[in-house]
Amino acid sequence: MNSYVKNEEVTALGDFVFTSYERDFDAIKNRFATMNAAFRDSFVAKLDFVKVLESSLVLTENQKGITASLYADAKLLNEELNFLNANFADAGLNTRIISDLKRDLHNSNIEGAILQLEALKQFVTAHKDELIAKDMPADFVDTLDGYKAKLASKNKIQNEIMDNRKMLTDKNIAHYDELKKMLKRIMRNGKLVFKGTVTEDQYALMKVVQRMRAAKRKKEEEGGGTL
Structure with a gap:
């Protein structure tokens, strides 16, 4: 994962990728045994944790x-x-x-x-x-x-x-990095397992991000807010 994905987009990307990963869990686990239920649960926990951190950051932003x-x-x-x-x-x-x-x-x-x-x-x-x-x-x-x-x-x-924001930012750096590392592994292995099939695109970073941003724009145009 690179600068193409903004930090504020990582949790939305995680939701998009997890939809495919959960559906394809068995197929991926059959080729990558360490991507088992424990890995899946730790990914979900990390994704949820970063979402909570982001909520805290939004609150401090409102205090500006x-x-x-x-x-x-x-x-x-x-x-x-x-x-x-x-x-x-x-x-x-x-x-x-x-x-x-x-x-x-x-x-x-x-x-x-x-x-x-x-x-x-x-x-x-x-x-x-x-x-x-x-x-x-x-x-x-x-x-x-x-x-x-x-x-x-x-x-x-x-x-x-400012002290609270610094603490949250320091925490975010570590947890975002961990979440990105997990996402990179899921997408890399998903692309390998489904190479040459239509499913491969669901693990290709740029294509997933394009879908995610298009969905966000559509929701904003419909007056539903942001993801």
């Missing part, structure tokens, strides 16, 4: 919205800091602390931004009266606190998602 929300909050905070920067300038305060925070936000360094945000909050608190006199909203410290809480909470969730 938290990242968009996190960066949207970072963008809003960056815009608020432009006003605060003007207040600092009018009050004669050094704006470097704001610039450092804006740089972290721009670079999506959320952990760094949270630390910078706490330092900024303390600085603003210390110069609150001066800044209010230069048009900073009186409750701006609370605004900074709110952004810090949102960024910290969403960043924690995003890190958990």
Whole structure:
């Protein structure tokens, strides 16, 4: 099996191949004794296991919205800091602390931004009266606190998602490889057993994949979703 088959297609390919393999099980086992019931059961178990892993990946994909929300909050905070920067300038305060925070936000360094945000909050608190006199909203410290809480909470969730995805991806690599290895063996031996017959095509990778993709397109055209 090669790059012609995408990882997300492997379980669908497994279903297609298994239909033929189950029907031809005895004929194949007669020529390849190790492809017995134990091999067949392990193939089915591996196929089902990878399907479960894929379901887990779909769930984490659906959680990607938290990242968009996190960066949207970072963008809003960056815009608020432009006003605060003007207040600092009018009050004669050094704006470097704001610039450092804006740089972290721009670079999506959320952990760094949270630390910078706490330092900024303390600085603003210390110069609150001066800044209010230069048009900073009186409750701006609370605004900074709110952004810090949102960024910290969403960043924690995003890190958990990334850790979970990495674990799932690492697992997938090993299990996909095992499933592909089993599929290659079934298709190779099936082609040998049925060489020169119409059944041979049912074990030829490119022809099976063409059938599989055609079935997927047809289902999508009929509004039935994806395989």
